Amino acid sequence: MVKKRVRDPEVLAEAPQVQDEDSGSDTNMDVVDVEFEWFNFKPDIDFHGLKALLRQLLDVDSQLFDLSALTDLILSQPTVGSTVKVDGEDTDAYAFLTVLNMHEHREKGTIKGMIQYVLEKSKGNQSLAAVGNVLSSSAQVGLVLTERLINAPSEISPPMYSMLIDELEAAVEDKEPYEFTHYLILSKTYREIASVLDQEDTPRSKKTKAAKGSSEIFYFHPEDEVLQRYALAYGTYEYTKDEGEGMADSKRAFQEMGIKPQGSMILIEADKFEGAVKAISEYISPQQ
Template identity: 35%
Template sequence: TSWQSLVDVSFEFFDPNPNVDYHAIKRLLTQLFQRDAEQLYVHELTELVLSQPTVGTTIKTDGIESDPYALFTVLNMHLHHQNTSIKAIANYLLSVTEAHDPAFHSTLKALFSQSEAHVGLVLCERLINMPVQVVPPMYNMLADEVKWANADGEPYQFTHLVFISRVYHLSEDEESILANSASTRRSRPTEPNSSLKKQKKHRPPDGEQNGAARPADGIYPYHPEDDILLKPALHSMTYPYVAPLPALVQENRARDTFGLDIRGRVVLV
């Protein structure tokens, strides 16, 4: 037998709030950039996100004064090219594409070096237990906000969009371990007094598709909507993070301790 519990949660959509959202948005951006976050000046990036409260969306569950669990916004990289973080992100993207995809690098270099094309940097991140169903409304809201901003003469007329996201890589052995673990959990009876929080601890990233064929490269998106962006993309690339792994993580992986091999992905649309 199995036991299930349903919890109703109301998700509320808000504009970014400079008065209460700073720390939570900074955490989400740090989660997005992983161990490369420090070199990208996440503090300055957070301040920039909060400086345009009419473009962008956060999701909360306990009213406007609570912490956001998700963020979706777009920044004009040309307009803010002197901002410390935007400058660092542009150089970062040029560096990783130069190392792994010269054609992508050439395209970005051309876009960043002239003023006619305005590139929008799309930042989308959420806590892992947030359902994917919250994503379409955020896309619709951002599209409306950009349209209204352009109607008011604000600089949101983009020729290209850059999406930065996270993926993870599973070797065939790691995938077998994960599949066996999931099978064991599904077959094990769940006690009636087990907490929902305890069940959620084992939830895989949103991108894991139960029963789906393994990608040839073993790369899975953290968020399933990220793969949809690959269809209209001019360029896309997965890359290892620049900053080295912490010593403890290196030691664990050397001992074959299971852990996700997290990488970055950049997509140009």
């Protein structure tokens, strides 16, 4: 059985609350204790769950990539990166984190396509100019991919990043190709936009219309805010594929505004990555 290079699986003390509504007007709130466990990737178990998480991470632009090939590449390096599960190792992951050597795998179709995609998205965006410059050089760039189910707590993220640091150190000691000069975190953010459903000239619709085009950025992954403090470059970009009018309304999440997801890149120099990971642990700690 493949084991973690270091650290035994850890457990979070408390999971997010889940809401149980009865037929009356009262609402009962129950707290469900969930034990999260960290595992290495297991190819014969994790393929479909990991592929689904990659599709969620890349959003509509997931159609541009061979997700099966990308999933296989991740699973081919089982001792670098983690999955997070609840009901044991032989179940689907709630979350994952890994890093791929973009230089080492540059001739593989899935990474070649990823490099072209990143270069295209960094063009014309001054905040992401350094990303294109680094990828066009001989730099050893580690592509960090991480995603979790929408209801998974952010507290599972710090242990994954901390384990990754330890695993990379062990891999380098074993002469494996994980000695990076930079880390590129591919993530996503969103903006709130006015709903196309609110057409009447009511106070509510006036409010949402006034907010249309807001530039405020919100984070699916709160740790991205911390990582940006250590970044050589970071920024957002529009997806290539069009969701179509009305898709933002389907993602309203029971609020007045619709949301428009965007891609996000964070480029961090290797000598600052460990400090960024420590800052994540300080910023996001398990609930007491």
